[in-house]
Amino acid sequence: MKDYKKKFSKTKNKLFMFKLSQIISFVSLCCMMILINTQAACQGSSIDFLRSTGKIYTVVIVIAVIFIGIVIYLYRLDHKLTKLENQIKNEQ
Amino acid sequence: MIKIKGLWWKALGAIIFLYVLIGGMTVPLNSGITYTNPSNAKTGQRIVMEVTGYNTHFKSALQNRAWLKADSSHFIQATSVQQNDEMHVLLHFDLPFTMPSKEKVQPLTLIIDNEIDGAFVQPNALFVTVSDSLQNDLSQWQTLQLGSLNKKSGLTFPYRNILNETIRNTFFHVALWFAMFILLIIGLYHAIQYLRTGIYDHDIQSATINKVAIMYGVFGLITGSIWAKFTWNTFWTTDVKLNMTAVAMLIYLAYLVLRGASTDTDRRAKLSASYSIFAFLALIPLVFVIPRLTDSLHPGNGGNPALGGEDLDNTLRLFFYPSIIALVLLGMWMSQLKIRYERLQEKIFQNQK
Numbered sequence: 001m002k003d004y005k006k007k008f009s010k011t012k013n014k015l016f017m018f019k020l021s022q023i024i025s026f027v028s029l030c031c032m033m034i035l036i037n038t039q040a041a042c043q044g045s046s047i048d049f050l051r052s053t054g055k056i057y058t059v060v061i062v063i064a065v066i067f068i069g070i071v072i073y074l075y076r077l078d079h080k081l082t083k084l085e086n087q088i089k090n091e092q
Numbered sequence: 093m094i095k096i097k098g099l100w101w102k103a104l105g106a107i108i109f110l111y112v113l114i115g116g117m118t119v120p121l122n123s124g125i126t127y128t129n130p131s132n133a134k135t136g137q138r139i140v141m142e143v144t145g146y147n148t149h150f151k152s153a154l155q156n157r158a159w160l161k162a163d164s165s166h167f168i169q170a171t172s173v174q175q176n177d178e179m180h181v182l183l184h185f186d187l188p189f190t191m192p193s194k195e196k197v198q199p200l201t202l203i204i205d206n207e208i209d210g211a212f213v214q215p216n217a218l219f220v221t222v223s224d225s226l227q228n229d230l231s232q233w234q235t236l237q238l239g240s241l242n243k244k245s246g247l248t249f250p251y252r253n254i255l256n257e258t259i260r261n262t263f264f265h266v267a268l269w270f271a272m273f274i275l276l277i278i279g280l281y282h283a284i285q286y287l288r289t290g291i292y293d294h295d296i297q298s299a300t301i302n303k304v305a306i307m308y309g310v311f312g313l314i315t316g317s318i319w320a321k322f323t324w325n326t327f328w329t330t331d332v333k334l335n336m337t338a339v340a341m342l343i344y345l346a347y348l349v350l351r352g353a354s355t356d357t358d359r360r361a362k363l364s365a366s367y368s369i370f371a372f373l374a375l376i377p378l379v380f381v382i383p384r385l386t387d388s389l390h391p392g393n394g395g396n397p398a399l400g401g402e403d404l405d406n407t408l409r410l411f412f413y414p415s416i417i418a419l420v421l422l423g424m425w426m427s428q429l430k431i432r433y434e435r436l437q438e439k440i441f442q443n444q445k
Contacts, residue, residue: 055257056257062319081433087440
């Protein structure tokens with residue numbers, strides 16, 4: 001019974017972490033889309049945020065995209081490794 | 093593939109990327125001109141030109157000089173230069189009655205020079221309409237060379253009109269594609285080695301490195317799309333290089349599908365190794381040949397000089413080439429982690445049998 005409980009909480013934890021990763025990537029994607037779309041919406045105004053100060057924020061977003069992409073890759077690898085570790089543990 | 097043991101090349105990749113990040117973001121841009129008013133005038137007029145600069149020091153500079161240039165041997169110097177602040181300056185010009193060329197409308201280039209910012213230009217700053225006049229006197233034009241122009245001291249990136257600060261994306265967006273290509277070559281090498289030797293480890297390496305390269309390609313498409321939004325004002329154009337690259341990426345996505353479709357490891361390895369050779373061979377004409385045959389917004393196409401001149405000058409090269417090396421090293425690091433994972437899984441699979 002105890003073992004079952006442990007296992008249950010573990011899967012629950014895993015599910016939570018997976019959901020969390022999805023939420024984080026979704027939220028960051030949303031932020032970026034909102035940021036970019038607000039630029040599109042206020043094109044009438046002379047200077048908007050991403051075009052202000054010589055468009056430096058465009059460079060910032062490009063770097064952020066690469067960084068987030070690499071982090072998502074590493075997170076997924078982490079997830080897979082954890083699975084493999086558990087598999088080895090169960091076999092022993 | 094040579095097995096590089098240890099951490100040094102991973103650390104090297106991280107350090108070089110840090111250098112690119114810091115240097116690429118902190119080196120200032122050259123001075124430039126963002127706005128001039130008026131943009132039209134007639135011959136013989138006396139005009140006051142309002143100029144907004146970028147990264148300029150009009151007020152702190154001791155001597156601001158300005159010219160309008162018709163061609164390489166005809167200049168008019170501003171009669172007076174009135175600086176309001178560092179970024180704004182008023183230039184007074186007496187336009188001559190006659191123009192050196194016979195054209196009805198003549199574009200003039202604005203050149204501003206001071207000892208802090210050096211000399212910088214705005215092409216086609218003023219369009220002068222030739223009004224009817226009997227005079228044919230070019231004596232008002234300065235025909236001598238401009239003399240000694242100042243040069244900005246220190247390291248600066250070139251100022252390009254529409255690009256502005258986004259020229260720094262060269263280190264990230266462009267370098268990503270170069271790194272992707274190098275990674276694909278390494279993946280191709282392992283695919284060929286697998287077909288030659290039949291050692292399964294080569295298949296693991298080839299597939300993983302290819303996957304990281306495809307990830308770089310997807311990053312390249314996304315970052316390029318964002319860059320295009322703020323320079324070409326659209327996320328996606330009908331530019332031939334964009335479409336051909338998208339086709340190449342789809343070919344490589346099919347590679348992922350192919351790998352995912354088969355569970356028989358031996359068959360999967362053989363199929364995907366030969367497919368990746370074909371995919372690579374398709375990539376070369378799609379990305380390097382076809383865009384060069386037609387017009388494209390990208391540099392190096394339709395007769396444009398390939399990554400040279402102002403688009404990639406020596407100061408940009410200081411960060412551009414290290415960025416490629418860093419991205420390749422980081423990509424190899426990421427794929428090494430995945431390769432180790434795949435090897436472990438393979439070992440477990442063998443043990444289960």
